[in-house]
Every structure is written in C-alpha cells, then in structure tokens.
Amino acid sequence: MGKNRDRAAILLEKYGNAILRTAYSYLHNMEDAEDILQDTLIQYLKSDSDYNDESHEKAWLLRVAINLSKNKIKYNKLRETDELMEGLVSEEKEELSFVWEAVKSLPEKYAEVVHLYYQEGYSTVDIAAILERKESTIRSDLKRAREKLKKILKEEYDFG
Numbered sequence: 001m002g003k004n005r006d007r008a009a010i011l012l013e014k015y016g017n018a019i020l021r022t023a024y025s026y027l028h029n030m031e032d033a034e035d036i037l038q039d040t041l042i043q044y045l046k047s048d049s050d051y052n053d054e055s056h057e058k059a060w061l062l063r064v065a066i067n068l069s070k071n072k073i074k075y076n077k078l079r080e081t082d083e084l085m086e087g088l089v090s091e092e093k094e095e096l097s098f099v100w101e102a103v104k105s106l107p108e109k110y111a112e113v114v115h116l117y118y119q120e121g122y123s124t125v126d127i128a129a130i131l132e133r134k135e136s137t138i139r140s141d142l143k144r145a146r147e148k149l150k151k152i153l154k155e156e157y158d159f160g
Contacts, residue, residue, distance in 0.1 A: 004045050011041055015058055019065045026069035036072065040065045073130060081115045102152045110145035113138055 016037060023036035043064050103114050116122045116130065124142065128135040 008041050008045060011044060011061070012037075014054075015061050018058065019061055022062050022065045023069045026066065027072060032072055032076075033069075036065055036068045039068050043068075070130075070132065077116065077120070077130070078112065081112065081119075099149075099153070102149055105152060106145055106148055110141055110148060113141045114145045114149070117142055 019037045019040050020033050023033035023040075024030060027033050027036070040061055044061060103111050106114065112131065113127060116127045117124070122130065124135050124138045127133075128138045131138070133141075
C-alpha cells in the first residue's frame, strides 16, 4: 500500500490543481470537485497505468475527471428532480403536482429532458451536453415528451 500512497502523493503534487480546476469548472462546487479529484486518483491507481509521457498521463487523468464530473452532474440532476417532484406533491401545490406526477410517469429519457428544459431552464444545446446526446435527439425527445404528457393529462385529468 505504501507504493500506491507514494504514487498518489506524486500525482496529487503534479496534477492535483489541474484535476480540481477541471472538476470545479463542471460542478461549481468545491466539495464535489474534491470528491472527483480523489476518485480520479483512485481510478488511476486501480488502472495500474504507468505512462512514461507526462502529457498522456495528464490527459488520461483529466479525461477521467471530466467523465466522473459529468456522471456526478447527471446523478445530482436526477436526485434534484426526485426531490422536486416529492416537494411539489408534499406542499400540495395542486395546480402543479398533477403535471409533475404526469412527468414522473414518462420514460426516464423524456422526464429528464422535460425537467432540465422547463424546471432548470437549460437550452436544448446545454441539455445535449449534459446528457451527452445530440441536440436533435434532445429536441425530438422534448417534442415526444410533450405529446405523451398531453395524452396523459387528457386521459387522467381531462385536461387540455
């Protein structure tokens, strides 16, 4: 374990700030960025990679940090969506809760796009980047989600 500890200390010294800055640029939260830094170093040590070339080593570490940051963003957004849905229902905002209940019944790929677009205010370009999908796919998912919602609301609530 001593070898890994030494290796981690060297990596932290050489690349720690770059990894932290990269993660922070995605997450805008220092605590989450520090978690990503730690997870990135752990992944590197687990991978048993040994780069002779520093630029390849740094690129590998930053790519892992970016991927971990994107996964964290997705996780946070999904968690916030669940909390939002629960919050709306628990606060008994009748005029909205039935809409969010209908959103919850959509397939996940539609529900997350609806949430990011309407609740978080992201553009389709931003949503495409966050979910790592094409913008045209996001637009089409949004259109299909609206159609499905309209149908659900009409059937369930005689709405529209």
